[in-house]
Amino acid sequence: MAAGAGELKLLGFWASPFMHRVQMAMHLKGMTGYEYVEEDLMNKSELLLSSNPAHKKVPVLLHAGKPVCESMLIVQYLDEAFPAAGPAFLPADPHARALARFWASFVDTNFFGSWIKAIVATTDEERAAANGAAAAALETMEGAFEECSKGKAFFGGDGPGFVDLALGGFVAWIRAYQKVAGADCGLLVADRTPLLAAWADRFAALDAARAVVPDVGRLAEFASRDMLPLLHHLLGKAGK
Amino acid sequence: MAAGAGELKLLGFWASPFMHRVQMAMHLKGMTGYEYVEEDLMNKSELLLSSNPAHKKVPVLLHAGKPVCESMLIVQYLDEAFPAAGPAFLPADPHARALARFWASFVDTNFFGSWIKAIVATTDEERAAANGAAAAALETMEGAFEECSKGKAFFGGDGPGFVDLALGGFVAWIRAYQKVAGADCGLLVADRTPLLAAWADRFAALDAARAVVPDVGRLAEFASRDMLPLLHHLLGKAGK
Structure with a gap:
Protein backbone atom coordinates (compact mmCIF):
# COMPACT_ATOMS: atom_id res chain seq x y z
CA MET A 1 0.00 0.00 0.00
CA PHE A 82 1.13 10.64 -4.54
CA PRO A 83 4.06 11.17 -6.91
CA ALA A 84 5.92 8.21 -5.42
CA ALA A 85 3.04 5.77 -5.99
CA GLY A 86 3.21 3.72 -9.20
CA PRO A 87 3.36 5.15 -12.72
CA ALA A 88 2.38 8.75 -13.49
CA PHE A 89 -0.60 8.80 -15.84
CA LEU A 90 0.24 12.15 -17.42
CA PRO A 91 3.55 12.25 -19.29
CA ALA A 92 6.32 14.62 -18.16
CA ASP A 93 6.53 16.66 -21.38
CA PRO A 94 4.22 19.73 -21.28
CA HIS A 95 3.01 19.28 -24.87
CA ALA A 96 2.29 15.59 -24.36
CA ARG A 97 0.41 16.47 -21.15
CA ALA A 98 -1.75 19.02 -22.98
CA LEU A 99 -2.46 16.44 -25.68
CA ALA A 100 -3.48 13.78 -23.14
CA ARG A 101 -5.80 16.24 -21.36
CA PHE A 102 -7.26 17.27 -24.71
CA TRP A 103 -8.13 13.72 -25.75
CA ALA A 104 -9.47 12.74 -22.33
CA SER A 105 -11.77 15.75 -22.51
CA PHE A 106 -12.78 14.79 -26.07
CA VAL A 107 -13.75 11.31 -24.81
CA ASP A 108 -16.12 12.85 -22.27
CA THR A 109 -17.56 15.59 -24.43
CA ASN A 110 -17.72 14.07 -27.89
CA PHE A 111 -17.89 10.33 -27.29
CA PHE A 112 -19.77 10.06 -23.98
CA GLY A 113 -21.84 13.19 -24.62
CA SER A 114 -23.23 11.53 -27.76
CA TRP A 115 -23.42 8.00 -26.46
CA ILE A 116 -25.52 8.90 -23.39
CA LYS A 117 -28.03 10.50 -25.78
CA ALA A 118 -28.21 7.20 -27.67
CA ILE A 119 -28.75 5.33 -24.40
CA VAL A 120 -31.65 7.50 -23.22
CA ALA A 121 -33.13 8.11 -26.71
CA THR A 122 -36.86 7.57 -26.99
CA THR A 123 -37.08 7.14 -30.78
CA ASP A 124 -35.11 4.99 -33.22
CA GLU A 125 -34.21 8.04 -35.27
CA GLU A 126 -32.82 9.91 -32.26
CA ARG A 127 -30.90 6.82 -31.16
CA ALA A 128 -29.39 6.28 -34.62
CA ALA A 129 -28.24 9.91 -34.85
CA ALA A 130 -26.66 9.89 -31.39
CA ASN A 131 -25.09 6.51 -31.97
CA GLY A 132 -23.65 7.76 -35.26
CA ALA A 133 -22.08 10.75 -33.48
CA ALA A 134 -20.60 8.44 -30.82
CA ALA A 135 -19.14 6.17 -33.52
CA ALA A 136 -17.70 9.21 -35.33
CA ALA A 137 -16.05 10.36 -32.10
CA LEU A 138 -14.40 6.94 -31.79
CA GLU A 139 -13.15 7.24 -35.37
CA THR A 140 -11.50 10.51 -34.34
CA MET A 141 -10.04 8.66 -31.31
CA GLU A 142 -8.59 6.08 -33.75
CA GLY A 143 -6.42 8.90 -35.14
CA ALA A 144 -5.65 10.10 -31.61
CA PHE A 145 -4.43 6.62 -30.76
CA GLU A 146 -1.91 6.75 -33.59
CA GLU A 147 -0.83 10.25 -32.53
CA CYS A 148 -0.43 9.42 -28.83
CA SER A 149 0.74 5.81 -28.81
CA LYS A 150 3.36 6.21 -31.56
CA GLY A 151 3.04 2.51 -32.38
CA LYS A 152 3.06 1.29 -28.78
CA ALA A 153 0.32 -0.66 -26.99
CA PHE A 154 -1.49 2.19 -25.21
CA PHE A 155 -2.30 5.87 -25.64
CA GLY A 156 0.17 6.34 -22.79
CA GLY A 157 2.92 4.29 -24.50
CA ASP A 158 4.01 0.93 -23.10
CA GLY A 159 1.57 1.16 -20.21
CA PRO A 160 -1.88 2.69 -19.72
CA GLY A 161 -1.97 6.46 -19.18
CA PHE A 162 -4.44 9.30 -18.83
CA VAL A 163 -6.34 8.79 -22.11
CA ASP A 164 -6.36 5.01 -21.63
CA LEU A 165 -8.16 5.48 -18.32
CA ALA A 166 -10.57 8.03 -19.82
CA LEU A 167 -11.67 5.79 -22.69
CA GLY A 168 -10.92 2.51 -20.94
CA GLY A 169 -13.57 3.20 -18.32
CA PHE A 170 -16.14 2.69 -21.09
CA VAL A 171 -14.80 -0.51 -22.69
CA ALA A 172 -16.88 -3.01 -20.70
CA TRP A 173 -19.90 -0.70 -20.87
CA ILE A 174 -19.66 -0.42 -24.66
CA ARG A 175 -19.59 -4.22 -24.87
CA ALA A 176 -22.57 -4.50 -22.51
CA TYR A 177 -24.44 -1.95 -24.62
CA GLN A 178 -23.80 -3.90 -27.82
CA LYS A 179 -25.19 -6.99 -26.08
CA VAL A 180 -28.35 -5.23 -24.92
CA ALA A 181 -28.95 -3.11 -28.02
CA GLY A 182 -29.03 -6.41 -29.90
CA ALA A 183 -27.67 -4.80 -33.04
CA ASP A 184 -24.19 -3.84 -34.09
CA CYS A 185 -23.91 -0.21 -33.02
CA GLY A 186 -20.44 0.01 -34.55
CA LEU A 187 -18.59 1.08 -31.40
CA LEU A 188 -15.06 -0.28 -30.88
CA VAL A 189 -15.47 -2.76 -33.74
CA ALA A 190 -12.55 -3.86 -35.88
CA ASP A 191 -13.98 -2.87 -39.25
CA ARG A 192 -14.46 0.77 -38.20
CA THR A 193 -11.64 1.36 -35.69
CA PRO A 194 -9.18 -1.54 -35.93
CA LEU A 195 -6.51 0.05 -33.73
CA LEU A 196 -9.01 0.89 -30.98
CA ALA A 197 -10.65 -2.54 -31.19
CA ALA A 198 -7.27 -4.18 -30.56
CA TRP A 199 -6.46 -1.59 -27.87
CA ALA A 200 -9.78 -2.35 -26.13
CA ASP A 201 -8.85 -6.05 -25.94
CA ARG A 202 -5.47 -5.15 -24.43
CA PHE A 203 -7.07 -2.71 -22.01
CA ALA A 204 -9.73 -5.17 -20.83
CA ALA A 205 -7.01 -7.77 -20.24
CA LEU A 206 -5.07 -5.53 -17.82
CA ASP A 207 -4.98 -6.75 -14.22
CA ALA A 208 -6.32 -3.35 -13.15
CA ALA A 209 -9.35 -3.67 -15.42
CA ARG A 210 -10.02 -7.30 -14.51
CA ALA A 211 -9.78 -6.53 -10.79
CA VAL A 212 -12.09 -3.51 -10.92
CA VAL A 213 -14.62 -3.65 -13.74
CA PRO A 214 -17.69 -5.92 -13.39
CA ASP A 215 -18.09 -8.48 -16.14
CA VAL A 216 -19.93 -7.55 -19.29
CA GLY A 217 -22.82 -9.91 -18.58
CA ARG A 218 -23.53 -8.32 -15.21
CA LEU A 219 -23.41 -4.82 -16.71
CA ALA A 220 -25.68 -5.94 -19.56
CA GLU A 221 -28.19 -7.34 -17.05
CA PHE A 222 -28.11 -4.03 -15.16
CA ALA A 223 -28.42 -2.10 -18.43
CA SER A 224 -31.47 -4.07 -19.52
CA ARG A 225 -33.34 -3.73 -16.22
CA ASP A 226 -32.31 -1.09 -13.68
CA MET A 227 -30.22 1.40 -15.62
CA LEU A 228 -32.84 3.46 -17.44
CA PRO A 229 -35.03 4.15 -14.38
CA LEU A 230 -31.87 5.17 -12.52
CA LEU A 231 -30.66 7.43 -15.36
CA HIS A 232 -34.05 9.08 -15.65
CA HIS A 233 -34.08 9.59 -11.90
CA LEU A 234 -30.60 11.16 -11.99
CA LEU A 235 -31.11 13.26 -15.13
CA GLY A 236 -34.66 14.30 -14.26
CA LYS A 237 -33.71 15.52 -10.83
CA ALA A 238 -30.39 16.97 -11.96
CA GLY A 239 -28.65 14.33 -9.92
CA LYS A 240 -30.16 15.27 -6.58
CA MET B 1 9.47 38.91 -23.14
CA PHE B 82 7.13 28.29 -19.08
CA PRO B 83 7.53 27.75 -15.33
CA ALA B 84 9.91 30.73 -15.07
CA ALA B 85 7.47 33.17 -16.70
CA GLY B 86 5.33 35.21 -14.31
CA PRO B 87 2.94 33.78 -11.72
CA ALA B 88 1.70 30.18 -11.87
CA PHE B 89 -2.07 30.12 -12.31
CA LEU B 90 -2.58 26.78 -10.61
CA PRO B 91 -1.55 26.68 -6.94
CA ALA B 92 1.18 24.30 -5.78
CA ASP B 93 -0.92 22.26 -3.34
CA PRO B 94 -2.49 19.19 -5.02
CA HIS B 95 -5.89 19.63 -3.36
CA ALA B 96 -6.05 23.34 -4.23
CA ARG B 97 -5.10 22.44 -7.83
CA ALA B 98 -7.92 19.89 -8.05
CA LEU B 99 -10.34 22.47 -6.66
CA ALA B 100 -9.26 25.13 -9.17
CA ARG B 101 -9.63 22.67 -12.06
CA PHE B 102 -13.04 21.64 -10.73
CA TRP B 103 -14.41 25.19 -10.61
CA ALA B 104 -12.92 26.16 -13.97
CA SER B 105 -14.68 23.15 -15.47
CA PHE B 106 -17.90 24.11 -13.66
CA VAL B 107 -17.71 27.58 -15.25
CA ASP B 108 -17.59 26.04 -18.71
CA THR B 109 -20.14 23.29 -18.20
CA ASN B 110 -22.69 24.82 -15.87
CA PHE B 111 -22.39 28.57 -16.42
CA PHE B 112 -21.38 28.83 -20.09
CA GLY B 113 -23.30 25.69 -21.08
CA SER B 114 -26.50 27.35 -19.84
CA TRP B 115 -25.72 30.89 -20.92
CA ILE B 116 -25.03 29.99 -24.55
CA LYS B 117 -28.49 28.36 -24.63
CA ALA B 118 -29.97 31.67 -23.43
CA ILE B 119 -28.05 33.53 -26.13
CA VAL B 120 -29.26 31.34 -29.00
CA ALA B 121 -32.76 30.74 -27.58
CA THR B 122 -35.63 31.28 -30.01
CA THR B 123 -38.45 31.68 -27.48
CA ASP B 124 -38.77 33.84 -24.37
CA GLU B 125 -39.57 30.78 -22.29
CA GLU B 126 -36.47 28.94 -23.44
CA ARG B 127 -34.34 32.03 -22.86
CA ALA B 128 -35.70 32.57 -19.34
CA ALA B 129 -35.05 28.94 -18.36
CA ALA B 130 -31.49 28.98 -19.71
CA ASN B 131 -30.79 32.36 -18.18
CA GLY B 132 -32.07 31.11 -14.83
CA ALA B 133 -29.72 28.12 -14.99
CA ALA B 134 -26.79 30.44 -15.82
CA ALA B 135 -27.66 32.70 -12.88
CA ALA B 136 -27.94 29.67 -10.59
CA ALA B 137 -24.47 28.53 -11.71
CA LEU B 138 -23.09 31.95 -10.76
CA GLU B 139 -24.74 31.64 -7.34
CA THR B 140 -22.84 28.38 -6.91
CA MET B 141 -19.68 30.23 -8.01
CA GLU B 142 -20.36 32.81 -5.28
CA GLY B 143 -19.81 30.00 -2.76
CA ALA B 144 -16.78 28.80 -4.71
CA PHE B 145 -15.31 32.29 -4.45
CA GLU B 146 -15.52 32.16 -0.65
CA GLU B 147 -14.01 28.67 -0.65
CA CYS B 148 -11.12 29.49 -2.99
CA SER B 149 -10.28 33.11 -2.16
CA LYS B 150 -10.36 32.70 1.62
CA GLY B 151 -11.18 36.39 1.97
CA LYS B 152 -8.63 37.61 -0.57
CA ALA B 153 -9.30 39.56 -3.76
CA PHE B 154 -9.33 36.72 -6.30
CA PHE B 155 -10.19 33.04 -6.58
CA GLY B 156 -6.42 32.58 -6.84
CA GLY B 157 -5.69 34.62 -3.69
CA ASP B 158 -3.93 37.98 -3.91
CA GLY B 159 -3.62 37.77 -7.68
CA PRO B 160 -5.71 36.23 -10.46
CA GLY B 161 -5.39 32.47 -10.91
CA PHE B 162 -6.89 29.63 -12.90
CA VAL B 163 -10.55 30.12 -11.91
CA ASP B 164 -10.24 33.90 -12.27
CA LEU B 165 -9.18 33.44 -15.89
CA ALA B 166 -11.93 30.89 -16.53
CA LEU B 167 -14.75 33.12 -15.28
CA GLY B 168 -12.98 36.40 -15.97
CA GLY B 169 -13.00 35.71 -19.70
CA PHE B 170 -16.78 36.22 -19.56
CA VAL B 171 -16.98 39.41 -17.48
CA ALA B 172 -17.04 41.92 -20.35
CA TRP B 173 -19.29 39.62 -22.37
CA ILE B 174 -21.81 39.33 -19.53
CA ARG B 175 -21.91 43.12 -19.33
CA ALA B 176 -22.36 43.41 -23.09
CA TYR B 177 -25.15 40.83 -22.94
CA GLN B 178 -26.97 42.79 -20.21
CA LYS B 179 -26.73 45.89 -22.43
CA VAL B 180 -28.15 44.11 -25.47
CA ALA B 181 -30.76 41.99 -23.71
CA GLY B 182 -32.11 45.29 -22.40
CA ALA B 183 -33.38 43.68 -19.24
CA ASP B 184 -31.66 42.73 -16.04
CA CYS B 185 -30.71 39.12 -16.60
CA GLY B 186 -29.33 38.86 -13.07
CA LEU B 187 -25.79 37.81 -14.00
CA LEU B 188 -22.93 39.18 -11.87
CA VAL B 189 -25.25 41.66 -10.13
CA ALA B 190 -24.69 42.73 -6.56
CA ASP B 191 -28.06 41.72 -5.19
CA ARG B 192 -27.67 38.10 -6.28
CA THR B 193 -23.91 37.54 -6.05
CA PRO B 194 -22.33 40.44 -4.13
CA LEU B 195 -18.89 38.84 -3.81
CA LEU B 196 -18.73 38.02 -7.52
CA ALA B 197 -20.03 41.44 -8.52
CA ALA B 198 -17.19 43.09 -6.58
CA TRP B 199 -14.73 40.51 -7.92
CA ALA B 200 -15.85 41.27 -11.50
CA ASP B 201 -15.05 44.97 -10.98
CA ARG B 202 -11.61 44.06 -9.66
CA PHE B 203 -11.01 41.63 -12.50
CA ALA B 204 -12.08 44.08 -15.21
CA ALA B 205 -9.72 46.69 -13.72
CA LEU B 206 -6.65 44.45 -14.06
CA ASP B 207 -4.05 45.67 -16.55
CA ALA B 208 -4.22 42.27 -18.24
CA ALA B 209 -7.98 42.58 -18.78
CA ARG B 210 -7.82 46.22 -19.92
CA ALA B 211 -5.02 45.45 -22.37
CA VAL B 212 -6.75 42.42 -23.90
CA VAL B 213 -10.53 42.56 -23.70
CA PRO B 214 -12.45 44.83 -26.11
CA ASP B 215 -14.68 47.39 -24.45
CA VAL B 216 -18.22 46.44 -23.52
CA GLY B 217 -19.76 48.80 -26.06
CA ARG B 218 -17.89 47.20 -28.96
CA LEU B 219 -18.86 43.71 -27.79
CA ALA B 220 -22.48 44.83 -27.40
CA GLU B 221 -22.48 46.21 -30.94
CA PHE B 222 -21.08 42.91 -32.23
CA ALA B 223 -23.61 40.99 -30.13
CA SER B 224 -26.55 42.94 -31.52
CA ARG B 225 -25.54 42.59 -35.16
CA ASP B 226 -23.02 39.97 -36.24
CA MET B 227 -22.90 37.48 -33.39
CA LEU B 228 -26.03 35.41 -33.94
CA PRO B 229 -25.42 34.73 -37.64
CA LEU B 230 -21.87 33.71 -36.73
CA LEU B 231 -23.01 31.46 -33.87
CA HIS B 232 -25.61 29.80 -36.07
CA HIS B 233 -22.97 29.30 -38.75
CA LEU B 234 -20.57 27.74 -36.22
CA LEU B 235 -23.13 25.63 -34.35
CA GLY B 236 -25.03 24.59 -37.47
CA LYS B 237 -21.95 23.35 -39.23
CA ALA B 238 -20.42 21.88 -36.08
CA GLY B 239 -17.78 24.56 -36.28
CA LYS B 240 -16.48 23.63 -39.73
Missing part, protein backbone atom coordinates in the same frame (compact mmCIF):
# COMPACT_ATOMS: atom_id res chain seq x y z
CA ALA A 2 1.31 3.43 -0.98
CA ALA A 3 2.07 6.02 1.67
CA GLY A 4 -1.02 7.83 2.87
CA ALA A 5 -3.43 5.49 1.10
CA GLY A 6 -4.95 4.58 4.46
CA GLU A 7 -6.50 8.05 4.67
CA LEU A 8 -8.39 7.54 1.43
CA LYS A 9 -12.10 6.92 1.09
CA LEU A 10 -13.80 6.46 -2.28
CA LEU A 11 -17.53 7.11 -2.73
CA GLY A 12 -18.68 5.10 -5.71
CA PHE A 13 -21.35 3.09 -7.45
CA TRP A 14 -20.45 -0.41 -8.63
CA ALA A 15 -21.53 0.11 -12.26
CA SER A 16 -20.18 3.65 -12.79
CA PRO A 17 -17.58 3.81 -15.58
CA PHE A 18 -16.34 7.07 -14.07
CA MET A 19 -15.73 5.34 -10.77
CA HIS A 20 -13.99 2.47 -12.59
CA ARG A 21 -11.50 4.97 -14.02
CA VAL A 22 -10.50 5.98 -10.51
CA GLN A 23 -10.39 2.44 -9.15
CA MET A 24 -8.25 1.29 -12.08
CA ALA A 25 -5.91 4.25 -11.56
CA MET A 26 -5.55 3.37 -7.88
CA HIS A 27 -4.96 -0.28 -8.70
CA LEU A 28 -2.27 0.64 -11.22
CA LYS A 29 -0.57 2.79 -8.58
CA GLY A 30 -0.72 -0.01 -6.03
CA MET A 31 -3.10 2.01 -3.84
CA THR A 32 -5.45 -0.79 -2.92
CA GLY A 33 -5.88 -0.14 0.80
CA TYR A 34 -8.50 2.61 0.57
CA GLU A 35 -11.98 2.44 2.08
CA TYR A 36 -14.72 1.96 -0.50
CA VAL A 37 -18.24 3.24 0.16
CA GLU A 38 -21.00 2.10 -2.19
CA GLU A 39 -23.62 4.81 -2.76
CA ASP A 40 -27.33 4.24 -3.30
CA LEU A 41 -27.84 6.70 -6.16
CA MET A 42 -31.60 6.71 -5.58
CA ASN A 43 -30.95 7.91 -2.04
CA LYS A 44 -27.54 9.56 -1.84
CA SER A 45 -25.66 9.75 1.44
CA GLU A 46 -25.19 12.99 3.34
CA LEU A 47 -21.47 12.48 2.87
CA LEU A 48 -21.82 12.44 -0.93
CA LEU A 49 -24.16 15.46 -0.96
CA SER A 50 -21.86 17.48 1.26
CA SER A 51 -18.68 16.34 -0.54
CA ASN A 52 -19.89 17.21 -4.04
CA PRO A 53 -22.71 19.73 -3.57
CA ALA A 54 -22.28 21.21 -7.06
CA HIS A 55 -22.81 17.95 -8.98
CA LYS A 56 -23.81 15.39 -6.31
CA LYS A 57 -22.13 12.68 -8.37
CA VAL A 58 -19.81 9.76 -7.77
CA PRO A 59 -16.91 9.21 -7.78
CA VAL A 60 -15.63 11.35 -4.93
CA LEU A 61 -12.25 10.65 -3.38
CA LEU A 62 -11.85 11.86 0.19
CA HIS A 63 -8.23 12.28 1.20
CA ALA A 64 -7.84 12.98 4.91
CA GLY A 65 -11.46 14.16 4.77
CA LYS A 66 -11.00 16.61 1.86
CA PRO A 67 -13.09 15.77 -1.21
CA VAL A 68 -11.80 15.60 -4.78
CA CYS A 69 -14.50 15.31 -7.45
CA GLU A 70 -14.71 14.44 -11.18
CA SER A 71 -13.04 11.23 -12.28
CA MET A 72 -10.25 12.62 -14.47
CA LEU A 73 -9.48 15.35 -11.93
CA ILE A 74 -9.14 12.60 -9.32
CA VAL A 75 -6.72 10.76 -11.63
CA GLN A 76 -4.63 13.95 -11.96
CA TYR A 77 -4.84 14.41 -8.21
CA LEU A 78 -3.45 10.91 -7.64
CA ASP A 79 -0.48 11.78 -9.86
CA GLU A 80 0.14 15.05 -8.00
CA ALA A 81 -0.61 14.05 -4.39
CA ALA B 2 9.76 35.52 -21.49
CA ALA B 3 12.18 32.94 -22.84
CA GLY B 4 10.83 31.09 -25.84
CA ALA B 5 7.86 33.41 -26.29
CA GLY B 6 9.18 34.34 -29.73
CA GLU B 7 8.24 30.86 -30.99
CA LEU B 8 4.61 31.38 -30.03
CA LYS B 9 1.74 32.00 -32.41
CA LEU B 10 -1.84 32.44 -31.23
CA LEU B 11 -4.80 31.79 -33.53
CA GLY B 12 -7.74 33.80 -32.25
CA PHE B 13 -10.84 35.82 -32.90
CA TRP B 14 -11.04 39.31 -31.42
CA ALA B 15 -14.37 38.80 -29.62
CA SER B 16 -13.78 35.25 -28.31
CA PRO B 17 -13.91 35.10 -24.49
CA PHE B 18 -11.97 31.84 -24.67
CA MET B 19 -9.21 33.58 -26.58
CA HIS B 20 -9.26 36.45 -24.07
CA ARG B 21 -8.50 33.94 -21.29
CA VAL B 22 -5.31 32.94 -23.07
CA GLN B 23 -4.28 36.48 -23.95
CA MET B 24 -4.83 37.64 -20.37
CA ALA B 25 -2.80 34.68 -19.09
CA MET B 26 0.06 35.55 -21.44
CA HIS B 27 -0.12 39.21 -20.45
CA LEU B 28 0.02 38.29 -16.75
CA LYS B 29 3.08 36.14 -17.42
CA GLY B 30 4.75 38.96 -19.33
CA MET B 31 4.63 36.93 -22.55
CA THR B 32 3.61 39.72 -24.87
CA GLY B 33 5.92 39.09 -27.81
CA TYR B 34 3.91 36.32 -29.52
CA GLU B 35 2.53 36.48 -33.03
CA TYR B 36 -1.24 36.95 -33.15
CA VAL B 37 -3.27 35.67 -36.11
CA GLU B 38 -6.88 36.80 -36.40
CA GLU B 39 -9.14 34.10 -37.82
CA ASP B 40 -12.15 34.66 -40.07
CA LEU B 41 -14.52 32.17 -38.42
CA MET B 42 -16.78 32.16 -41.47
CA ASN B 43 -13.80 30.98 -43.51
CA LYS B 44 -11.25 29.34 -41.24
CA SER B 45 -7.62 29.14 -42.23
CA GLU B 46 -5.93 25.90 -43.25
CA LEU B 47 -3.62 26.42 -40.28
CA LEU B 48 -6.57 26.46 -37.84
CA LEU B 49 -8.25 23.45 -39.48
CA SER B 50 -5.04 21.43 -39.42
CA SER B 51 -4.06 22.58 -35.90
CA ASN B 52 -7.39 21.69 -34.28
CA PRO B 53 -9.05 19.17 -36.61
CA ALA B 54 -11.21 17.69 -33.83
CA HIS B 55 -12.96 20.95 -32.86
CA LYS B 56 -11.79 23.51 -35.46
CA LYS B 57 -12.03 26.22 -32.79
CA VAL B 58 -9.97 29.14 -31.59
CA PRO B 59 -7.93 29.68 -29.53
CA VAL B 60 -5.01 27.55 -30.65
CA LEU B 61 -1.52 28.26 -29.36
CA LEU B 62 1.28 27.06 -31.60
CA HIS B 63 4.56 26.65 -29.76
CA ALA B 64 7.46 25.94 -32.10
CA GLY B 65 4.79 24.76 -34.54
CA LYS B 66 3.08 22.31 -32.18
CA PRO B 67 -0.58 23.15 -31.48
CA VAL B 68 -2.18 23.31 -28.05
CA CYS B 69 -5.99 23.60 -28.06
CA GLU B 70 -8.78 24.47 -25.58
CA SER B 71 -8.36 27.68 -23.60
CA MET B 72 -7.94 26.29 -20.09
CA LEU B 73 -5.59 23.56 -21.36
CA ILE B 74 -3.51 26.31 -22.96
CA VAL B 75 -3.42 28.15 -19.62
CA GLN B 76 -2.18 24.97 -17.90
CA TYR B 77 0.31 24.51 -20.70
CA LEU B 78 1.71 28.01 -20.13
CA ASP B 79 2.24 27.13 -16.45
CA GLU B 80 4.00 23.89 -17.35
CA ALA B 81 6.01 24.89 -20.42
